[in-house]
Every structure is written in C-alpha cells, then in structure tokens.
Amino acid sequence: MGWNKSIKTFLATLLMLYMLPVIANAEEEFLIPMGDSIGIEMDLSGIYVTSDILIGQEQWLKKGDIIQELNGEEIKQLVHFERSVQKHDAATMKISIMRNGEKQTLQADLQLIKRVTPFLKDRTEGTGTLTYVDPKTDTYGALGHQIIDSTLESPPSFEKGAIYLSEINQIKKSSPGSPGYKISSIVDPNNLLGNIRINNVYGIFGSWKNAYSKVLAEPLEIMQPLDLTVGPAEIYTTVQGSTVEKFTIQITKIEEEQFQILMTDQKLLKKTGGILQGMSGSPVIQNGKFVGAITHMFVDEPEKGAGLFLKTMRTNEK
Numbered sequence: 024m025g026w027n028k029s030i031k032t033f034l035a036t037l038l039m040l041y042m043l044p045v046i047a048n049a050e051e052e053f054l055i056p057m058g059d060s061i062g063i064e065m066d067l068s069g070i071y072v073t074s075d076i077l078i079g080q081e082q083w084l085k086k087g088d089i090i091q092e093l094n095g096e097e098i099k100q101l102v103h104f105e106r107s108v109q110k111h112d113a114a115t116m117k118i119s120i121m122r123n124g125e126k127q128t129l130q131a132d133l134q135l136i137k138r139v140t141p142f143l144k145d146r147t148e149g150t151g152t153l154t155y156v157d158p159k160t161d162t163y164g165a166l167g168h169q170i171i172d173s174t175l176e177s178p179p180s181f182e183k184g185a186i187y188l189s190e191i192n193q194i195k196k197s198s199p200g201s202p203g204y205k206i207s208s209i210v211d212p213n214n215l216l217g218n219i220r221i222n223n224v225y226g227i228f229g230s231w232k233n234a235y236s237k238v239l240a241e242p243l244e245i246m247q248p249l250d251l252t253v254g255p256a257e258i259y260t261t262v263q264g265s266t267v268e269k270f271t272i273q274i275t276k277i278e279e280e281q282f283q284i285l286m287t288d289q290k291l292l293k294k295t296g297g298i299l300q301g302m303s304g305s306p307v308i309q310n311g312k313f314v315g316a317i318t319h320m321f322v323d324e325p326e327k328g329a330g331l332f333l334k335t336m337r338t339n340e341k
Contacts, residue, residue: 053242054333056306056313057153058259058267060191061165062209063227065147065184065219069121070101073174074142078118078131084139085122087175092119101145108137147172147179150189150207152260152304153216154316154336156231158242163217164340166226166304167318167331184219186229187212190265196296197325205301210265225331225339226304226316246312248332251277256284258317260305262294274309275327280335284317286326297325 072088084090090098093107094116108116111133118131151166165186172179189207197203220229253276257269270288277283284307286297295302298320307314307330316336320328 052245052337054155054157054245054313054337055242056155056259056308057163058261058306059153060189060205060207060261060265060301061151061153061216062187062189062207063149063151063170063184063219064187065170065179065181065222067145067147068180068182069099070104070143070145071175071179072120072139072142073144076139076142078129078135078139079115080130080132082129082131084118084120084129084142087122087177089121090118090143091121091126093117095119099145101140101143104143105140108133144174147174147181150205150301151227152302152316153186154226154304154306155313155333161231162228162340163231164226164228164304164316164336167316167336168226168303169224170222170227178222181219181222184222184227184229185215186217186219186227187215188265191261191263194262194295194299196294197299197320198296199323199325202320202322202325203296203299205262205299207301221340223339225336228340243308243311243313245333245337246309246314248277248279248334250312251282251309251314251332253277254309256307256309256314258305258307260302260317262291262299272307274314280332281318282315282330282332284328284330286328292326298328 070090072084074086076084078084098104114133116131117128119128153165156163169178187209189209191205191207193206195203215232217231218229219227253274256272256274258272259267261267270291273285273287275283275285303318305317313333315330315333317328318331
C-alpha cells in the first residue's frame, strides 16, 4: 500500500522537529588546556582559631571559632586584632566569637590573649594546577575539586581570592602510602592571573585577568564523556620551574562522571613517583580533544588516580 501524501508530510515534519534539538546540542565548545602550576590565596571571612587555647579562667577559644569583636570593636583581619591587643592596657578584655553558628562573649586575660596570634588565621594558601581558560568569556577553572583548609578541615568561607603563576622549586616524590607534593613559590605576587569567585566540589572558578598570555596550545574541543575510550592519553602539567610539559598516561576505567588513569610516562614517574599533591587540575587530552582534569591519586598506588570530565566541571562552574 502507498504512503498517503499528508502522512508523509507529517512524518517529515516530525523528523525535523526531533532532530533540531540534537543538532543544536551538538555545537562544539573549545577551551584552552593549561597545566600551569598556580599559587592560591584566599582572604577568609574573619579571623579563624586553628587550635583550642586557654585565654582566661576556664575560658577557651576552640578550633573553628571565628573572632568578631574585641571590647566591642569589630575585628576582621589579623593585623587589626594585633593592633587592638597592643593598645589595650587593662588586665582583661572581652572577646566576641561565633561558635557553631552562635555568638558568644568570653572574658580574656590580656597576657594570655597576646599569645594566641600563632593560633589564628585570616588567610588560606595552597598550590594546584590550572585546568583551562575560556577565551570567549575570560573565565578559568582549576583543581577539579574543592579547596579544604587543612587546619580548619573544612571549605573556608572567604571574602576574596586570587590565583598566581607559580614555579616548582622542589618535589617530594610519592611512594605507596605516602603522597608526594610540590614545593612551589609565586613568581610575581603583583601579577595575578585571575580572581576566585567559586570554590565548590568541582573546582575553583573565576575571572581570567589576562595577565599571563602564554599558553601551551590552541583551544581544544571538549570531548563528550561517551567518546572517551580506554587506552592512551596525555596530561599537561608542571613538575619543574614554570614550564608546562606533556606526559603519557592510560585511561583504565570510565564511569559516569569520572574516569581512572594510570601514569605510564617513565620520565614523569622517575621524577615524581606518581601523582603529586598540587597536580590536581592537570588537563587530560585524548585524540586531540580535551577530556577533563586529574583530581585524585590512589594513596597506596600513587601511579594511579582519578579524573573529572570537563563537561561535568564546566556544568558546575556557575
């Protein structure tokens, strides 16, 4: 039996409507893979106590407390805290804190409060790897995971933050059960690469300030997770000075939002022993497309680790 002309027209229209969203969603997106070592600085939202410390008769500052006032004067930075204590001449002073979401006032002995500065912080710092720059929006992404303050053992609440180009001065090699790390320093503290706007479980994100024009490569197309295959790939990372280098790896397992890798480059393994702390964010490339970023190492097998798909990282940039 032949097709009715009106049915043919309807089916053709339906097919067009069905295919249009697919075509629209298939638009290619390109980002610049980086691999530069970065120094990270974040000004905290207040002065944090890093350890329990006695400040008066049965009066304790507790780890995680946030100091807000001294004798009714608002204090936001450590330098203001020190000045306020130095100019105070009475034997005691009142200190207002935020503890577990509740405001409390403590009576502090002046001589004891003068000794607490080493147990306070208003800034957190670290090192990591820059993952990508978006040349269209002048934004960047790095790390592939959240910054956790090692002292506070939690994601810090911060007022502002910035990333800077850093250079690797030394490396403590990884070994089974003992993660290695990079020892680095900021190249130019007056020349920031970008600000930090977001710190979430998928990385740190912010505006790219265009202060550093050197890039390793031209923008690469973002690989769709379904296109990733088990087999050879490469990473961009920095293990000496500020030079980004390419190293070979193997993709060993593919999951919904992440993938597993094995370091195979003998030059890299000889120098680092495997994945290092500070290597998080290193771009992963396969078949000329931008796959994602290294995020974690397996402590007992440091040559193995996990990576986050760039698609997932980008989706959570906002």
